[in-house]
Amino acid sequence: MPFPDELVHDVKVHDYDPTWPAEFAKLAAELQATLGPLALAIEHIGSTSVPGLAAKDCIDITVLVASVDEPLLTERLTAAGYRLRPESWNRAEEANGVAYPKLVFAPPVGARSHNVHVRERSPAARTALLFRDFLRADDVARxxxxxxxxxxxxxxxxxxxxxxxxxxxxxxxxxxxxxxxxETNWEAFR
Structure with missing residues (x-):
């Protein structure tokens, strides 16, 4: 659920904005500086990561880590103003009937709308990357x-x-x- 400063009255889905990749790049650089080697990879995911796809104006980012239980992750992100989302669905996600741990952080108050999904390499993390790559490859589905x-x-x-x-x-x-x-032998983690 949104924090009070994130509340919106209506869902708005916008036409694709070509500035979204650059906005992601800026946020990713900030996250890399904050997390250092704890971040194994930082990926633009969700609808804003797919050129031509209509989306809510919220950048979704996944940060792949060795372990979501690493205390420095939360310490560094909260020190940078990020807020850990408390809901159970923001603490685990299911893939193939198995629950995998994750953490989701809201941006600092006043920052550009975005979510940071911290995940280990897992089938659940694979799903986020598959969504992006499939819709990038299939214009009709997109x-x-x-x-x-x-x-x-x-x-x-x-x-x-x-x-x-x-x-x-x-x-x-x-x-x-x-x-x-x-059909394409796609792989999430190379």
Whole structure:
């Protein structure tokens, strides 16, 4: 759930903004400086990472780490103003029926809207990268997903309801992504 400074009245899904990659790069550099060698990789994920895809104006970032239990991760991020999201769904994510640990941080108060997902290399982390890479490779799926989100936001402006309705459609999308991954021999971690 959003922190009080992040509350919005309506979900807004915007046409793709070509400045999103540069904004990610700036945030990634800041995170790399904050985390140093704790960050094994920093990746732009989510809808803003896919050229041409409509998205909420919130940059999603995944930071791959050796262990989310490393105390320095939270110490360094909170010292930089990041806020650990407390909800259970922001502490673990499921893939193939197995729960994998993760941490999600909100940006410092007043910062550009973004989320930092801290994950270990796992099937759950793979899913975030697969979403991005599949939609980068398949224009029809990208445009269909973007159009769906835009129509949904117009009909269901409440953020929680929007997410609840989007979730089953995302599952269908990811079924197509898995087929694409098998057909192309795609790998998340090289």
């Amino acid at each position: 445009d269909g997903w973007g159009g769906f989100k835009q129509r949904l936001a117009q009909s269901v402006p409440d953020l929680y309801d929007y997410g609840q309705i989007k979730a089953p459609a995302w599952t269908v999308l990811m079924g197509a992504a898995e087929r694409w991954a098998a």
